[in-house]
Amino acid sequence: LSSVGDVAKRRVCYFYEPEVGNYYYGQGHPMKPHRIRMTHALLQAYGLLDRMRVLRPSPLPECDLCRFHADDYITFLRSATPDKVSDAHVLRRFNVCDDCPVFYGLFEFCQTYAGASVGAAKELNSGRANIAINWSGGLHHAKRSEASGFCYVNDIVLAILKLLEIHDRILYVDIDIHHGDGVEEAFYLTDRVMTVSFHKFGDYFPGTGDIRDIGYDNGKHYSLNVPLDEGIDDESYHYLFKPIIAKVMEVFKPAAVVLQCGADSLSGDRLGCFNLSVKGHAECVKYMRSFNVPMLLLGGGGYTLRNVARCWCYETAVALGVEVEENMPDHEYIGYFAPEFNVNAAPSNMENKNSRKSLDDIRAKILDNILKLQH
Ligand code: ZLS
Ligand code: CA
Ligand code: ZN
Numbered sequence: 602l603s604s605v606g607d608v609a610k611r612r613v614c615y616f617y618e619p620e621v622g623n624y625y626y627g628q629g630h631p632m633k634p635h636r637i638r639m640t641h642a643l644l645q646a647y648g649l650l651d652r653m654r655v656l657r658p659s660p661l662p663e664c665d666l667c668r669f670h671a672d673d674y675i676t677f678l679r680s681a682t683p684d685k686v687s688d689a690h691v692l693r694r695f696n697v698c699d700d701c702p703v704f705y706g707l708f709e710f711c712q713t714y715a716g717a718s719v720g721a722a723k724e725l726n727s728g729r730a731n732i733a734i735n736w737s738g739g740l741h742h743a744k745r746s747e748a749s750g751f752c753y754v755n756d757i758v759l760a761i762l763k764l765l766e767i768h769d770r771i772l773y774v775d776i777d778i779h780h781g782d783g784v785e786e787a788f789y790l791t792d793r794v795m796t797v798s799f800h801k802f803g804d805y806f807p808g809t810g811d812i813r814d815i816g817y818d819n820g821k822h823y824s825l826n827v828p829l830d831e832g833i834d835d836e837s838y839h840y841l842f843k844p845i846i847a848k849v850m851e852v853f854k855p856a857a858v859v860l861q862c863g864a865d866s867l868s869g870d871r872l873g874c875f876n877l878s879v880k881g882h883a884e885c886v887k888y889m890r891s892f893n894v895p896m897l898l899l900g901g902g903g904y905t906l907r908n909v910a911r912c913w914c915y916e917t918a919v920a921l922g923v924e925v926e927e928n929m930p931d932h933e934y935i936g937y938f939a940p941e942f943n944v945n946a947a948p949s950n951m952e953n954k955n956s957r958k959s960l961d962d963i964r965a966k967i968l969d970n971i972l973k974l975q976h
Contacts, residue, residue, distance in 0.1 A: 607891050613653040613920050614730040616717035617641050621737050624710045627702050631872055631904045632751040634710070637737045639910040639934045644917055646932035652921050654730070658717035661759070666715060669758045669787065671746040678753060679708045694746075701748035711754045714738050718756035718899060722763035725857060725895045732896050732920045736913045739861040739901030741781040742807060750779065750807060751902075758787045760897060761794055761859060768856035769793060772849060775800070776842075776885050777863020777901040778873040780810030780826070784861075790820040795853050795974075799842065799866075801874060802828030812963065815970055822974040825849070825967055830954040831874040835881025837955050841964055842885055848971045850892050858894050860886065863901030864912040868948040871904035876948045879912050886916045896920075907937045908946045915944055 622638025644650050666675050677695055681687060681703045697703055704710075714737040721733035738760070740752035757773070761784070764771050773788075775781035775798040788794035800810050816824035827841055865873040867882055889896060898920060903909035918925045929935065929942045 607887070608922055610922055611731045611890070611920065612729065613732045613734065614656055614721070614724045615650070615653050615734045615917065616656050616658045616721055616737075618658050618713045618717065618737065621710075621713060624704065624706055626704055626751070630702065633904075633906060634737070636903060636906045636909040637900070639906060639937065640736050640913045642932050642934050643910050643914040643929070646930040647914065647918070647925050649914070649917055649921065649923070649925075652923065656720065656724075658713055658720050658735075660709065660712035661716035661719055665719065665759065666711070666754055668762055669745060669755060674746045678711060681707060696747045696749055700750055701753060707753065714740065715754050715756040715759055718760040718897070719763050721897050722760040725897060726764065726767050732890070732898065734898045734917060734920060736900040739777070739863060739899035741775060741777065741861055741863075741901060742779070742783045744783050744786065749783065752783065755783045755787065757784050757859060757861060757899060760899075761788070764857050764859070764897070765793060770795070770853060770855045772853060772855035772858045773797065773861070774846065774858065774885075774889065775861040775863070775901075776866055776882065777861055778866040778870070778875055779805075779863065779902060780807055781861060782807050782809045785809075785814075785824050788820065789816055789824060790818045792819050792823050795823045795825070795849065795855065797825040797827070797845065797849060799827040799829060799838070801831065802826075803830070812966060822970055825970065827963060827967060829875070830959070832876050832951045832953040833955050834876045834948055834953050835878055835884070837953060837960055838877060838881060839884060840960055841967075843888060844964060845967050845971070846888060848968055852971055852974055855894060857896070858889055858892070859897045859899065860889050861899045861901045862886065862913065862916055864903030864909040865901070867903070867905070867908050867912060867946060868951075869905055869908060869946065872902070873904070876951050876953065878948045879908070879915050879945045881948070882912055883916045883919050886919045890920065910934070910937070911944050911946050
């Protein structure tokens with residue numbers, strides 16, 4: 602049904618900080634904030650910025666970062682600079698390392714992307730928007746007192762805490778190829794937030810996200826983990842995604858949904874090993890949107906820059922309920938999209954290591970777990 606296209610319009614707001622593309626993790630580092638600027642330029646070229654409210658985020662104050670993070674960790678992030686050699690013991694304690702280096706403007710960068718996610722949650726809370734977007738957010742690995750996997754502060758947890766101020770139940774869905782461990786951990790003991798992560802599992806960062814991890818205490822059955830293998834394609838992905846999400850929506854009845862749209866699950870990602878097309882990835886957004894519940898769309902991973910911009914531009918169009926022309930309009934970064942200059946990155950011919958039997962087993966187990974949740 603959702604593939605027919607939902608033409609009903611939504612009030613969409615989009616957060617963008619013009620400086621975000623200038624933050625630089627360092628030479629050779631796969632995480633490149635420049636991809637957010639590329640996405641923005643493409644949105645502009647397609648005329649999509651004129652169809653939504655474009656807001657500039659306010660940097661999130663320290664006291665708001667501390668609603669989830671430990672004071673000493675935030676104090677450390679505020680004072681860390683690449684020039685000042687910090688105590689090796691302190692760096693190790695906060696897991697600041699090769700994956701999560703100290704770079705120029707690190708703290709401002711954190712305040713900016715977290716400010717955008719919390720600002721987006723406020724727009725939803727006020728009813729001014731029914732879809733709010735922050736492509737610079739979605740940094741799902743950050744822990745209370747620790748950086749992890751390119752993430753320093755957990756904007757998703759902070760945004761969900763904001764949504765919980767006025768809503769009883771929030772659903773978090775994570776389609777980044779990596780397990781959404783930081784968000785899962787933050788809400789592992791509560792029945793007010795349900796977390797669902799689809800990810801590559803087995804010999805892959807961060808190593809958590811076993812199908813048997815389902816939450817604990819009051820939170821038992823309110824965490825779901827969908828472990829996948831290399832090469833998963835659009836059809837196999839939706840064979841799991843759609844029935845699982847449909848059941849969760851029916852049983853959990855969330856008041857709002859947060860969708861982390863990590864683009865490293867696309868075919869051809871520099872760090873990923875899935876085989877999703879941009880259309881297949883965006884079908885997740887279309888499907889979530891079809892439930893007509895206030896929705897926060899966030900970025901996340903994504904390391905082949907041209908595909909990240911394609912994906913998040915296409916997903917912005919899906920949020921708006923408009924079609925975009927397959928041939929890209931000319932813009933500042935058009936050279937990245939040679940030679941096809943199209944918006945849809947196609948999948949490759951790689952092998953899909955997810956067998957029908959393994960997909961059926963996973964689907965049955967997860968659907969069974971959802972039924973154990975009584976609301
Ligand atoms: O979900 O696999 C790891 C950890 C290591 C291997 C890499 N070395 C550097 C540290 C120890 C076990 N880390 C992953 C993290 C993936 C984070 C995904 C974030 C998200 O998409 C959300 C935003 C990893 N994979 C690849 C790298 N790290 C990596 C590759 C290349 C480099 C350059 C810069 C730094 C060191 C050399 C680096 C990391
Ligand atoms: Ca995931
Ligand atoms: Zn990722």
